[in-house]
Amino acid sequence: MENRSEIFDVIVVGAGIMGSSTAYQTAKRGKKTLLLEQFDFLHHRGSSHGESRTIRVTYPEEYYPKMVLESEKLWEEAEAEVGYKVYFKTSQFDLGPSDNKSLQATISSCQKNRIPVRVLDHNQVYEELSGKFQLTEDWIGVVTEHGGVIKPTKAVSLFQTLAIKNGASLRDNMEVVDIKKDDSEDAILVCTRNDQRFWGKICIVTVGAWMKRLVEKVTGLTLPIQPLETAVHYWKIKEGHEAQFMIDSGFPTFASYGEPYIYGTPSLEFPGLLKIAVHGGHPCEPDERTWAASPSALTALKEWIQSKFGDLIDSSGPVVRQSCMYSMTPDEDFVIDFLDGEFGKDVLVAGGFSGHGFKMGPVVGRILADLAIEKQAKYVDLKHFSIKRFEGNSKGNAKDFDDQVNSVG
Numbered sequence: 372m373e374n375r376s377e378i379f380d381v382i383v384v385g386a387g388i389m390g391s392s393t394a395y396q397t398a399k400r401g402k403k404t405l406l407l408e409q410f411d412f413l414h415h416r417g418s419s420h421g422e423s424r425t426i427r428v429t430y431p432e433e434y435y436p437k438m439v440l441e442s443e444k445l446w447e448e449a450e451a452e453v454g455y456k457v458y459f460k461t462s463q464f465d466l467g468p469s470d471n472k473s474l475q476a477t478i479s480s481c482q483k484n485r486i487p488v489r490v491l492d493h494n495q496v497y498e499e500l501s502g503k504f505q506l507t508e509d510w511i512g513v514v515t516e517h518g519g520v521i522k523p524t525k526a527v528s529l530f531q532t533l534a535i536k537n538g539a540s541l542r543d544n545m546e547v548v549d550i551k552k553d554d555s556e557d558a559i560l561v562c563t564r565n566d567q568r569f570w571g572k573i574c575i576v577t578v579g580a581w582m583k584r585l586v587e588k589v590t591g592l593t594l595p596i597q598p599l600e601t602a603v604h605y606w607k608i609k610e611g612h613e614a615q616f617m618i619d620s621g622f623p624t625f626a627s628y629g630e631p632y633i634y635g636t637p638s639l640e641f642p643g644l645l646k647i648a649v650h651g652g653h654p655c656e657p658d659e660r661t662w663a664a665s666p667s668a669l670t671a672l673k674e675w676i677q678s679k680f681g682d683l684i685d686s687s688g689p690v691v692r693q694s695c696m697y698s699m700t701p702d703e704d705f706v707i708d709f710l711d712g713e714f715g716k717d718v719l720v721a722g723g724f725s726g727h728g729f730k731m732g733p734v735v736g737r738i739l740a741d742l743a744i745e746k747q748a749k750y751v752d753l754k755h756f757s758i759k760r761f762e763g764n765s766k767g768n769a770k771d772f773d774d775q776v777n778s779v780g
């Protein structure tokens with residue numbers, strides 16, 4: 372039942388990794404915080420569930436590595452506060468053709484950010500990784516120590532637990548259908564499909580693949596954020612080789628540059644299985660998913676696994692498949708900005724995390740809390756994440772390297 376006398380300092384809409392970490396940050400700073408989720412908490416319909424996400428600093432863009440390094444610290448601080456681990460460290464291994472623009476830009480980005488990086492030829496890769504990766508002469512490997520695996524569902528639960536511990540209110544099955552300026556209350560009114568109404572001084576929208584639809588309904592503004600349905604696959608390690616691919620044995624998280632961009636994590640969540648997937652998907656509306664894998668993506672994965680792992684991994688087909696959602700911007704960069712217009716600085720949106728944002732959930736939560744409370748972000752330049760970058764320029768930020776995420780049929 373609505374209570375017009377109760378006005379929250381902050382209402383966060385969307386309880387995935389970004390919303391949950393934001394609610395934790397604002398509650399920790401003493402702000403009366405409400406976190407709303409349209410489905411059950413820890414549901415599997417969006418982008419913040421499953422068994423593993425990669426954390427890495429190897430980005431061709433020079434502005435992401437510092438955010439990842441800061442996020443590493445914040446993951447560890449949150450773990451210490453809650454008392455259990457969600458972040459498991461290993462090294463990161465990037466591989467691809469030596470002339471690949473994105474891979475070369477990644478090496479340059481690490482060097483400019485003073486991140487130690489080692490570039491290996493195909494023979495050095497074979498020796499260093501004990502023959503597990505088999506590269507041709509025209510491919511190189513890139514090794515950095517900042518890698519690892521994050522447990523996503525457990526991580527979202529971590530931040531929701533800490534938000535509650537710091538005094539936040541959490542409500543699920545609250546689908547937000549409208550956000551209005553309520554001048555009579557000098558507040559933002561948030562309305563749900565089940566006729567609940569909540570008032571807040573600030574509203575932060577972090578609804579992932581539902582972002583474009585909700586913002587368009589609220590403001591008429593069309594954010595160029597396209598939902599993509601993607602699939603994660605796990606492949607069986609051949610008998611006798613299981614220990615070589617375990618995270619405890621030092622096997623790295625990895626990414627293969629080119630077409631398609633393929634990534635993977637060490638054996639951790641499913642013993643004897645290795646996660647290897649295509650970084651891409653097919654456009655869809657988040658409520659109209661097929662929950663099926665792309666045949667072309669599977670074909671590409673089988674060929675890649677056979678060429679890189681040979682007889683160590685069974686490439687005949689995956690044994691486990693999980694569906695997930697990306698929310699893609701044209702330039703694969705985030706959207707973190709005030710909606711402005713009639714809302715001024717009272718409504719913030721954060722979306723378009725494009726399949727690579729999960730690792731930065733803690734730092735995005737801190738940024739959003741800074742913006743909500745102080746109207747400016749500390750220690751980070753948000754110009755790359757502005758809504759205005761798309762005005763008169765549908766592609767957004769200009770980049771000198773190839774896209775990493777592609778639509779697959």
